[in-house]
Structures are given as C-alpha cells and as structure tokens.
Amino acid sequence: MTKKDIQILLVEDNKSDAMLTIRALKKHNLANNLIHLIDGAQALDFIFGKGDFEGRDIENKPKVIFLDLKMPKVSGLEVLKIIKKDERTKLIPVVMMTSSKEESDIVESHKLGVNSYVVKPVDFDNFSKIIAELGFYWLVVNNPPNL
Amino acid sequence: MGKRNNSDELVIANKKLIFEDKEKQKRAAELAIANKELIFQTKEKQKRAAELVIANKELVFQTKEKKKRADELLIANKELVFQNEEKEKRALELIIANKEIAYQTELAKHAAELEAVNKELESFTYSVSHDLRAPLRAINGFTKVFLEDYRAQFDEDAKEILEEIIVNSKKMGELIDNLLEFSHVGKKHVSMVIIDMQELISCVIKELKQQDPHRTISFDIKKLHNIKGDKNMMKQVFINLLSNAVKYTSKIPRACIEIGSSNSNGFCTYYVKDNGAGFDMRYYDKLFGVFQRLHSSNEFEGTGVGLAIIQKIISKHNGKVWAQGKVDEGACFYISMPNIKQ
Secondary structure (H helix, E strand, C coil): CCCCCCCEEEECCCHHHHHHHHHHHHHCCCCCCEEEECCHHHHHHHHHCCHHHCCCCCCCCCCEEEEECCCCCCCHHHHHHHHHHCCCCCCCCEEEEECCCCHHHHHHHHHCCCCEEEECCCCHHHHHHHHHHHHHHHHHHCCCCCC | CHHHHHHHHHHHHHHHHHHHHHHHHHHHHHHHHHHHHHHHHHHHHHHHHHHHHHHHHHHHHHHHHHHHHHHHHHHHHHHHHHHHHHHHHHHHHHHHHHHHHHHHHHHHHHHHHHHHHHHHHHHHHHHHHHHHHHHHHHHHHHHHHHHHHHHHHCCHHHHHHHHHHHHHHHHHHHHHHHHHHHHHHHHCCCCEEEECHHHHHHHHHHHHHHHCCCCCEEEEECCCCCEEEEHHHHHHHHHHHHHHHHHHCCCCCCEEEEEEEEEECCEEEEEEEECCCCCCHHHHHHCCCCCCCCCCCCCCCCCCCHHHHHHHHHHHCCCEEEEEEECCCEEEEEEEEECCCC
16 A cells, blocks of 8 residues: 555456556556555445455545446446445545446436546557546545545 | 485594695694794795805905906016016117226237337337447547557558448447437427428528538529428428538539429428439339448448437328439429417
8 A cells, every 4th residue: 555645546447448448548647646546345345444445544535436337246326326326435526437328327426426437448548548637636636625 | 324424424534634734834844844944945045145255356356456466567577578678778888888898908008018119219218328338439449549549550451441431330329320310200299380490490500511511502492481390390390401402512613402392282392492412203212211221331421310219200200201302403492380370
C-alpha cells in the first residue's frame, strides 16, 4: 500500500478491460496511485477497511471510483448502493463503467446516485479517449468537497 | 133328531170355527212374526241405506281429494318440467362458461409463455450487450496496442493484417450495437407530439453535412407537412433515410437528394429521393429485412439494420413504408402515416 493519496480505484473483473483502462490512463499520466481490484467484495473490503484490508485508513479515499457494472460475487450496482448509503463514503464520485446500454441499468445507477455512467466502446481509440477524459475530469477539473 | 143333527152341525161348525180361528190366530201370529221380520228388515235396510249414504259421501270426498291431488301432481309435474329445462339451460351455460374458463386459462398460459420468452429474449439481449462486446473490445484494443508498441518491427503486410483485425472487430461492435438498437426500438414507448418537420429535416441535414464536410450534395427540400409522432423516433427515421441517400450517392459526381411530402385521405406521405446507386426491384422483398443488404459492404458500408428500424418505427405509428428503385438511377423511399388531423 502506498502512503500517498489514492487517486483512482479501478474495480474491474475483466483483465483485458483493466489492462486497456490502465494503459489509456497511463498514456495521459493519470494512473499514478491507481488501485485495481477485481470484484465488488474486494472493493467493499478496501473502501471500509475490512477483510484483506483490515486496518487500512479509510479516510484515505479515492478521488474517483471506476466501477464495472457486471462483476462476480458483488455487482457494481450493489457496491454503488452501499457506498452511496454510507455517510462516510457517499461523497466519493463513482463512475459506472459498463458494456451495456440497457436502460434499466442506467436508470437504476442514477437512482442510486452514480456520478457518471459510461458505456465502454468496442473501438479502442474511442475507449481510450473516454477513459482519458474521465480521468482528467475527475482528477483535474472537478473540485471535490473536503472528503 | 133334527136337533141332534143341528147340534152336530153346530159342533162341527164350531169346531170348524175354532179351527179357523186357530188357523187365523196362527196366521196372525205368523203375520205378526212376518211383520216383525219386515220391520226388522226395513230397519236393516234403512241402516244399510244410511251406511251407503255415508259411504257414498266418503267416496265423493275421496274422489274430490284424488282430483285435487291429481291437479297438484299435474302442477308439480309442470314445475319439474320447467325446472328440468332450467337445469338444462344452466348446464349449457355452465358448459359455455367452462369453455370460456378453459380458453382464458389457455390464454393466460400463452401469455405466461410469451412473457417467459420475452424475458429470455431480454436477458439474451442483455448478455449480447454485455458479454459479446467485452471480448471484442479486447481484440480491438490489444491489436491497436500491438500495432502501436511494435510498429517498427512490422512490415507493411503485417500492419495491413493487423488493420484488418481492427476494422473487423470494430465492424462487429457496430453490428451488435445495431442489433441492440433494433431490439430496443420494439420495446420503446411511442409518445406522440406534433413535429415541426422543417426544423427536424434541417437539423438532420446539418448533422449529416458535419459528418462528411467534403461532400457536395444538392438538397432539394419541397413542402414539408408537420406530422404527429414520436420526435426521437421520427428523427431516427429521417437520419436513416437521408444518411442512406447520402451514402448511396457517394460514387456519383452530382448528388441530388429531394425531400417532400403530401397530405391526402387522412395520411401524410413523405418521400426521400436520390440519384444514387439505386437497387434492383427483383430483390425488393429483402430491402427492409434485418441484416439484409442489396449491396456488398465493400461497395457501400453498412450493417443492414437502418431500413428495418425505419419499418419498425413507422409500423409503431400505424404507417407504411415502401420504395422504388432502379440500378444506377437512384431510389425513392416513401413513408406514410396518419396525418395530424387523425
């Protein structure tokens, strides 16, 4: 664990998507202090300092969470629901990343208070561009409240 | 002597009288007995007569009772016949009701089956949208990464092969997107508003010009009647129609696209006419089919979903779509739907 502030928490079970996401962020120098976790259960343990992450300073909050919607064990929607319900974590921006354009997912995510909902394009140029824009926006442009 | 005779005669007469008297007494006694007997018999007869009168009365009463009972039975019988008829009628009604219930049950079963199929289809669509796009993204992405990171080590041939992988994975992504779009059109709810067609068409043309600024196309816009429909859907219809016209005129020097409309018989008919590649009317029945194309993708790009989407949208608006075309002379597409007064 780095002692530096965590910038991005990437929760993504698909190895390829994770590699491509990290590559796109790195290319734009946005992948410093990025943490990659591979499912929702791990993400919740990390965020709330439980399980494998027992004792982690939970005040060290990521500037943004890139959350994949469809994951084994605990889905992105469930993680989102828990984060947005908890006073300690509800202000952390969450970007839902998904392959799906399904209306129900979009509506449900917004109802749960997602900050962005992004459909990952198949074309890597577009994918890379969107990831870079998201990273840039949440890490550089956006002014967060004091978390 | 005479006296003796007389006296004898008298004795005899006396005796005779006595005898006669006795006889008479006997007769009287007999008569008295007979009389008594007669009296008795008369009394008996009177008694019997009285009994007969009573018996007669009883019979009359019984006859009346029987008649009354018969009448009652007749009424009861009629009642039974009526009840029987009612029961038969009721039975018939019950049979009909039963059939109706059976039919309803069948319908409910059918509806449940349809719902299950629909759910399955939805989860299939969901899976397609989620699970098929992810590996494609990896193929497309890593091929690009490969090409980017090792470009110096590839000769032209190798680069071309990698470019083909990239182009095809992208194409498959588009196919999946279009398929999803097509399936979503069917599920969408139509919200009817009056659409300013002047505005809609000029907006679509502006977008198309921006996508391909190098093309010079002459747009001939005739009278555009306003229509009633779902604005987003109708915009999709005209994006598809006009982008087709733009695409299929891309190989001729002077592209002309004409748009117009007319109102008649309660219907508003729009047409989009171009002087492009056209199509062979022999294959007309394939024109509006999903993933059906009348041109190869080497000639003109496309996935074959655009016209299918148009048809689906227009049928949701209770309208019709048809077309006319001739190879190398252009095509004209028509859509017709109930006008705003309907």
